[in-house]
Amino acid sequence: MKDEFFANAPRVRDAAERIKDFKEVCLGFDAESARAEATRCLGCKNAPCVAGCPVGVKIPAFISLIKSGDIQGAKRTILMDNSLPAVCGRVCPQETQCESACVRGKASRPVSIGLLERLAADNADARPAPAPSNGKRAAVIGSGPAGLSFAGELAANGVEVTVFEAFHKFGGVLVYGIPEFRLPKSLVAKETEALSRLGVRFVKDAVIGKSIMPAQLVKEYDAVFIGTGAGLPMFMGIPGENLNGVFSANEYLTRVNLMRAYDTNADTPVFRAKKAVIVGAGNVAMDSARTALRMGADVTVVYRRGREEMPARREEIKHAEEEGVRFELLTNPVAVNGENGFVKSVTVISMRLGEPDASGRRSPVPVEGSEREIECDMLIMALGTSPNPLLVSAFEGLATGRKGVITVDENGMTNVENVYAGGDAVTGSSTVISAMGQGKRAARAFLKKIKLVP
Ligand code: FAD
Numbered sequence: 001m002k003d004e005f006f007a008n009a010p011r012v013r014d015a016a017e018r019i020k021d022f023k024e025v026c027l028g029f030d031a032e033s034a035r036a037e038a039t040r041c042l043g044c045k046n047a048p049c050v051a052g053c054p055v056g057v058k059i060p061a062f063i064s065l066i067k068s069g070d071i072q073g074a075k076r077t078i079l080m081d082n083s084l085p086a087v088c089g090r091v092c093p094q095e096t097q098c099e100s101a102c103v104r105g106k107a108s109r110p111v112s113i114g115l116l117e118r119l120a121a122d123n124a125d126a127r128p129a130p131a132p133s134n135g136k137r138a139a140v141i142g143s144g145p146a147g148l149s150f151a152g153e154l155a156a157n158g159v160e161v162t163v164f165e166a167f168h169k170f171g172g173v174l175v176y177g178i179p180e181f182r183l184p185k186s187l188v189a190k191e192t193e194a195l196s197r198l199g200v201r202f203v204k205d206a207v208i209g210k211s212i213m214p215a216q217l218v219k220e221y222d223a224v225f226i227g228t229g230a231g232l233p234m235f236m237g238i239p240g241e242n243l244n245g246v247f248s249a250n251e252y253l254t255r256v257n258l259m260r261a262y263d264t265n266a267d268t269p270v271f272r273a274k275k276a277v278i279v280g281a282g283n284v285a286m287d288s289a290r291t292a293l294r295m296g297a298d299v300t301v302v303y304r305r306g307r308e309e310m311p312a313r314r315e316e317i318k319h320a321e322e323e324g325v326r327f328e329l330l331t332n333p334v335a336v337n338g339e340n341g342f343v344k345s346v347t348v349i350s351m352r353l354g355e356p357d358a359s360g361r362r363s364p365v366p367v368e369g370s371e372r373e374i375e376c377d378m379l380i381m382a383l384g385t386s387p388n389p390l391l392v393s394a395f396e397g398l399a400t401g402r403k404g405v406i407t408v409d410e411n412g413m414t415n416v417e418n419v420y421a422g423g424d425a426v427t428g429s430s431t432v433i434s435a436m437g438q439g440k441r442a443a444r445a446f447l448k449k450i451k452l453v454p
């Protein structure tokens with residue numbers, strides 16, 4: 001059966017069944033659909049899809065190997081450029097990257113590159129072989145996709161790498177933010193285990209800037225990479241935001257995902273709402289909405305722009321709708337109302353989109369006199385994040401820009417010698433693949449510096 005997004009549709013669990021648990025929703029291609037989809041690739045000589053991939057995966061080459069049934073070879077080909085294919089095959093916004101450039105997409109649907117990447121990642125065990133040590137040592141601060149990609153690239157070239165992570169689990173947002181139903185944590189653990197086999201050392205519960213100072217790492221290692229992400233949540237600054245029942249998406253998702261509050265055997269306290277309102281319409285908002293739904297709430301997403309402007313992946317919006325999440329678009333909160341210190345409703349106002357500015361973007365404008373109340377006992381703010389200031393404030397002399405992002409040059413090098421940075425700590429909240437691309441860029445720059453690559 002043809003689907004609105006796919007020529008060959010992946011297997012997806014039924015909405016009525018999947019909202020009862022946190023198990024994975026999309027089950028990917030079976031072998032037959034994968035082969036059929038791979039056959040659709042034209043193997044274009046100029047391969048615009050490759051230019052659309054931030055890490056330059058050799059897309060036609062790996063798809064051609066799937067077509068011929070060589071799944072190990074396909075995975076080996078992907079791993080040359082992307083060390084986390086099982087993750088990227090699941091969460092990358094392919095529709096705005098490689099797939100948006102696919103020639104097939106001009107006349108019909110683009111080749112489902114992400115689903116094919118996932119198939120190869122899940123069904124083959126190919127991994128790069130460990131390289132003998134060259135005596136150089138690197139420290140990585142933060143184990144998100146940026147840090148893991150930096151670590152993988154260096155370890156594959158014989159550099160001894162140690163990753164320091166503040167949390168007790170490795171993977172950054174992949175473990176504490178993105179829910180199990182979209183990215184099983186066992187897969188993230190497999191990716192970090194594969195890096196361990198390459199020789200990467202992982203140190204948990206290590207908050208750099210508190211338990212170990214950055215100056216010590218700079219002294220002891222040949223290179224330091226900062227991949228600390230953007231974990232500081234933003235709020236709206238409206239009345240009532242300090243009431244009980246108002247959460248940042250980060251806190252809510254960390255409790256449920258990393259601290260397993262969805263598991264009734266876990267000790268983590270979590271607010272079990274009857275009616276939740278989620279503010280925002282990015283991936284973080286969709287994850288919060290679908291998590292709150294699975295935790296038993298009736299959920300409404302409130303967003304100040306229209307459907308066209310929603311930044312979340314279209315598949316996540318579709319899945320949220322199928323699961324029963326309601327959307328109040330062109331609507332913005334103006335106050336949170338409480339009773340006895342707890343949230344009881346949110347006052348919202350209707351918005352309209354103004355005239356386009358020079359960049360073509362239309363700003364939302366409040367419609368006077370359109371205020372109304374939405375009853376709720378929980379409000380989750382999913383409005384974006386900025387870099388956590390702890391590491392930066394403890395890193396003497398490190399140059400930063402607006403909202404505390406770390407300033408780097410075109411090679412990911414900071415103003416401090418031998419210190420590199422990448423991912424959300426440099427760009428503000430972005431994507432997994434952009435973070436990985438920056439980790440890889442910095443690793444290549446270091447390898448070039450020590451003359452291990454031309
Ligand atoms: P992070 O993943 O944030 O990792 C940083 C790590 O550094 C963390 O583990 C943190 O604990 C650690 N750290 C911080 N400070 C210190 C310190 N002082 N010492 C030691 N360790 C420290 N992107 C997509 O492409 N697709 C999606 O579908 C998607 N969904 C998302 C859903 C949610 C809920 C969120 C929050 C983000 C989502 N993103 C998605 C964005 C994506 O996850 C991020 O852009 C990406 O993870 C950034 O990677 P990073 O390595 O820069 O940082």
Ligand code: SF4
Pocket residue numbers: 040041042043044047048049050059060101102103104111113
């Ligand atoms: Fe295949 Fe599309 Fe890339 Fe062409 S652009 S090589 S059809 S995936």
